[in-house]
Amino acid sequence: MATPSSPPKILLTGATGYEGGSVLHRLFKHPSLASILSPSNPVTLPVRPGGGDRISKLTETYGPRVNPIAITSLDDVETVKALAAEHDMVINAGTGFHPASAEALVRGLAARKAATGQPAVWMIHTSGCSNISDKPITGAARPDVEHDDADSAAVFAFEAAENEREWYAQRAAELVVLRLGEELGVSAISIQAPCIFGTGEGLFQQAGLMIPVTMASVLQQGYGVTVGDGTGDIDYVHIADLVDLYVLCVLNIVEHGGSSLETGRHGIIFPTAGRTLTRDIALRCLDVAFAAGHLPKEGGPQTKEIRTLSLEESAAMTAGNLYIAETGLAGHRKTKGTVARTRLGWEPVYLEDAWMQDFETEMKAALEGKRGSTFEACIAAEGHSKEICQYF
Ligand SMILES: NC(=O)c1ccc[n+]([C@@H]2O[C@H](COP(=O)([O-])OP(=O)(O)OC[C@H]3O[C@@H](n4cnc5c(N)ncnc54)[C@H](OP(=O)(O)O)[C@@H]3O)[C@@H](O)[C@H]2O)c1
Structure with a gap:
């Protein structure tokens, strides 16, 4: 050129x-x-x-x-x-x-x-x-x-x-x-x-976006969420x-x-x-938060719990955008x-090791107030x- x-x-x-x-x-x-x-x-x-x-x-x-x-x-x-x-x-x-x-x-x-x-x-x-x-x-x-x-x-x-x-x-x-x-x-x-x-x-x-937003939600609520039948995936x-x-x-x-x-x-x-199941992103957030003693929270679930939300409920995470909620949390994107x-x-x-390690990095960053992705x-x-x- x-x-x-x-x-x-x-x-x-x-x-x-x-x-x-x-x-x-x-x-x-x-x-x-x-x-x-x-x-x-x-x-x-x-x-x-x-x-x-x-x-x-x-x-x-x-x-x-x-x-x-x-x-x-x-x-x-x-x-x-x-x-x-x-x-x-x-x-x-x-x-x-x-x-x-x-x-x-x-x-x-x-x-x-x-x-x-x-x-x-x-x-x-x-x-x-x-x-x-x-x-x-x-x-x-x-x-x-x-x-x-x-x-x-x-x-x-x-x-x-x-x-x-x-x-x-x-x-x-x-x-x-x-x-x-x-x-x-x-x-x-x-x-x-x-x-x-x-x-x-x-x-x-x-x-x-995806790990920080999921981590923030898991740390705040004490549980993870999924939408649909739990088979949604993403690379x-x-x-x-x-x-x-x-x-x-x-x-x-x-x-x-x-x-x-x-x-x-x-x-x-x-x-x-x-590639990962979207549901596993929430699960991995729970894993690291429980392992580090940041969960369970008082008054929250005492075991690692993934709750299945309706599309409308899940849109609270995606600025009310139902399209992003459905594709982002339930969709298949191989x-x-x-x-x-x-x-x-x-x-x-x-590769996978770095992916798994990133959840700990993101948990620490979230707890230090360094994350605000939405x-x-x-x-x-x-x-x-x-x-x-x-x-x-
Ligand atoms: N992040 C992910 O995980 C991901 C995954 C797949 C695909 N993508 C694609 O990559 C894109 C970029 O992602 P990112 O994570 O880099 O996003 P980001 O950190 O939010 O950065 C977006 C950039 O676009 C600028 N921008 C947004 N709206 C603007 C406007 N109206 N006028 C001027 N500048 C504007 C922002 O400027 P300001 O700083 O002024 O806001 C910022 O520089 C996404 O939109 C998506 O299409 C992202």
Whole structure:
């Protein structure tokens, strides 16, 4: 795509988040990228300044290698599009629940391509496996289906059909990126993550979602919960392995023009390192809390107990969002990650042992008051996005 003498201009969203902050950190740590991500070619970081001085912290930490730009919100799609139009590569590592800004980023990249006449511009998008989940309580149950990214086009077609039936912001964002990328000649891939675990390396949000939220609930209530028949499942990946995949993608693009990457509807990548029953996440939280003497609580269950909730009851954990409650707690989301391993040589190193160990890390972090992850924050971005999305 480019050489150190003409390095690609890169924009990264989500620098204040768990994934985006970790990706940024790892990009700067990779020796092969040092000449590309240099003070003369800083990474543009659109961020909401927030209450504290997050922009100063980014600059103090990474120096002139970053160019943080204050934005009011991703809802300001004209600004987002104009920013993308000044870049050759967008790493959309912030919220996956904002189709309007995802669309704006692709449109901006297309404008860049048209203005410069360069052969390729790239979008690395971030999404999540609830896109392919079944809805075993209110819809179809598909407990045995495993989606394989080796046939990404089939996954794309499945998601497109699902979204016709029921619009879901995170799925809409992925579809718009891949479909519009094809139409406008923007090379787009989507890293569709399962449950991410492990402590992140970014400057701000360092906690994942599923284990921290479940741990908080278990420690507070003294019991775990499940929804449905208890067979709901999800794959997992450690944040460090996940961000390594982003780095591999960036490297492949800058060093080999993205020759190992398929794009558009063929560009969905599942980064998976292991699989668990969702119910077992709650059970493992109980295991570590009982073993460390933090449970049982006075007045609470004296043995390890998993209560089966109705969908409506469980939605208290997911900001009242019934869709996320059903896919997140009862759904089956089996993804087979073939592409990253076979095409990019990605080999996750944090496997089942690390997964099990993370529950203790998260319990300690929760007890030290270092965790505040909520589903609410995760899905907040979908707010007005459907209305301002031009494409769907
Ligand atoms: N975490 C997981 O376990 C997980 C698993 C699978 C898939 N994913 C996918 O990955 C995405 C990112 O996850 P994450 O854990 O990194 O989330 P996160 O820590 O909550 O970070 C989200 C980032 O997006 C930014 N953002 C959100 N809404 C915005 C808005 N309206 N305007 C401007 N910026 C906005 C946030 O900025 P502020 O700091 O200003 O809020 C933050 O930088 C998820 O949305 C999901 O699609 C996550």
